[in-house]
Amino acid sequence: MMASCTLFPSILAFLLCSSAVVVVESGIGVNWGTLSVHRLSPETVVNLLKGNKISKVKLFDADPHSLKALMGSGIEVMVGITNDMLAALSSSSAASDLWVSQNVSRYMVKGGVNIKYVAVGNEPFLTSYSGQYQSYVLPAMMNLQQSLAKANLAGMVKLVVPCNADAYESSLPSQGAFRPELTQIMTQLVTLLNSNGSPFIVNIYPFLSLYGSSDFPQDYAFFEGTTHSVMDGPNVYSNAFDGNFDTLVAALGKLGFGQMPIVIGEVGWPTDGALSANLSAAKAFNQGLVNHVLSNKGTPLRPGVPPMDVYLFSLFDEGAKSVLPGNFERHWGIFSFDGQAKYSLNLGNGLLKNAKDVQYLPSRWCVANPSRDLSGVTDHFKIACSYADCTTLNYGGSCNGIGAKGNISYAFNSYYQVRKQNPQSCEFDGLGMVTFLDPSVGDCRFLVGVADGSTNSPGFSLGSRKTVSALVILWGVYIFLM
Known part of the structure; x- marks a missing residue:
């Protein structure tokens, strides 16, 4: 069922409703986040x-650095607009025109960037935002659509809104519905x-789901079969992904859009920072997901119709992300910060290949002076970990069992590498010392930073995707030191 376009002003309705649905080839993509303390060059x-x-x-x-590097690559790109920009774009067509000019038109030239989508906000309807961005989304989209039309790009670039799965709910997939307070705006958005x-x-x-509930059956999170299948009438769900996906299908169907194409904007599994976050689980989940999607099996409510596209989260670990959701937030990458594949994974084109020609800092580390x-x-420990990433030291992390002196050395070295091995960054009032012997222990890797990032300045840039805390709360890590 096609919804009408009567929700919008007549001129804009003509502009929007005259666009034909374009079917594109589905595939596996990745999220490229940049909230890192160690960044490879774009x-x-x-x-x-x-x-x-x-x-x-x-x-x-x-x-702009990422987009410049993508020029001429042929890679299909979704660029993003952060939530804190929505208010300005919703209230000013001039601001919208300027944004499109600077961030889309500039790059969509011959031999330029293949920008396919513009993401208007990132999970702007998230429950924890308490409606903070809700009223800005549609006006911003309307202004941006007009700006794209002025630039003769409306037929080439599609506006989208990545939503969190908490936008809909149900006890069974077939009963899926958008949250009651979102019904009106979701009707307008999907129209x-x-x-x-x-x-x-x-x-x-x-x-x-697994991390947040001790009652969630672990095998239901994966794609290898489960003893906890969900029965929904004639349909049987053996994994959480299909159940969640079909809940959205049902929710869209209730609004009259049961056939709308669906793209998975983020999906993945972290490798550190929590008990259930490890290399074997991440490999099992991501490979199972890729195999499931590429099989074209679909889901019970959409048999033979897999998601239009799936973007794995994430390309790299991001050591400067907020850890408010959990320490695992910094460890979603299928590659480590230096572009090395964490585990064997086939995205349909063979096993992952490592980044080439990565320039590392010299092989030296900063450790606690014995x-x-x-x-x-x-205090030194706290300061070091407020600048660097120490989440692997926490409960469930890969470096959790290296002892008090190990914790200190790990923190010192993490800070030392973030500071590009500046000699003064290993002083700590005489408590630190530089060593040329790798202090890594078992699975706990003491890293050496990369030298080919986009900036040589010490520390890291604060990104706007999520607030990065000025000081990291070190959950119990330094109880060993008290």
């Missing part, structure tokens, strides 16, 4: 994408998306 990242035949990439902003030939984008995270009294180290 050129190295693009070469990594090309080397692995990854043809679709989703950005969380319109970073607009449908009229413009855009898909509905949703982020689905079975890991978070000849010094470390009783006064707590």
Whole structure:
């Protein structure tokens, strides 16, 4: 059933409703986030994408360095507009025109960037935002659509809104419905998306369901069969992904859009920072997901029709992300920060290949000086971990069992590498010392930073995708030091 376009002003309705639905080839893409304390150069990242035949990439902003590197690559790109920009874009067509000019038109030239989508906000209807961005989404989309039309790009670039799966709910997939307070705006949004030939984008995270509930059956999060299948009338669900997906299908159907194309904007499994976050689980989930999608099996409510596209989260670990959701937030990458595949994974084009020509800092580390009294180290430890990433030291992390001195050395070294091995960054009032012997222990890797990032300045840039805390709360890590 096609919804009418009567929700919008006549001129804009004509503009939007005259666009035909475009069917594109589905595939596996990746999210390229940049909230990292160690960043590879964008050129190295693009070469990594090309080397692995990854043809679709989703950005969380319109970073000019990333877009410049993507020019001429042929990779299909989704650029993002952060939530904090929605208010300005919703209230000013001039602001919208300027944004499109600077972040879309500039790059869509011969030999330029293949920008396919513009993501208007990122999960703007998230429950925890308490409606903060809700009223800005549609006006911003209308202004942006007009701006794209002025630039003669309306037929080439589609506006989308990545939504969190908490936008809908039900006890069974077939009973899926959008949250009551979102029904009106979702009706308007999907009408607009449908009229413009855009898909509905949703982020689905079975890991978070498992992490957040001790009652969630672990095998139901994966794709290898379960003893906890969900029976929904004649339909049987053996994995959480299909159940979540079909809940959205049912919710869209209740609004009259049961056939709307769906893109998975984010899905993945972290490798560290929680008990259920590890390499074997991440490999099992991501490979199972890829195999499931590429089989074209579909779901019970959409047999033979898999998601239009799936963007794995994430390309790299991001050591500067907020850890408010959990320490695992910094460890979603299928590649480590330096472009090395964490585990064997086949995205349909062969096993992952490592980044080439990565330039590392010299092979040296900063560790706790064994000849010094470390009783006064707590403040230094806190400061080091407020700049660097120490989440692997926490409960469930890969470095959780290396002991008190190990914790101190790990923190010192993490800070030292973030500071590009500046000699002063290993002083810590004489408590630190530089070593040329790798202090890594078992699965706990003491990293060496990369030298080919986009900036040589110490520290890291604060991104706008999610607030990065000025100080990291170190859950119990330094109790060993008290």
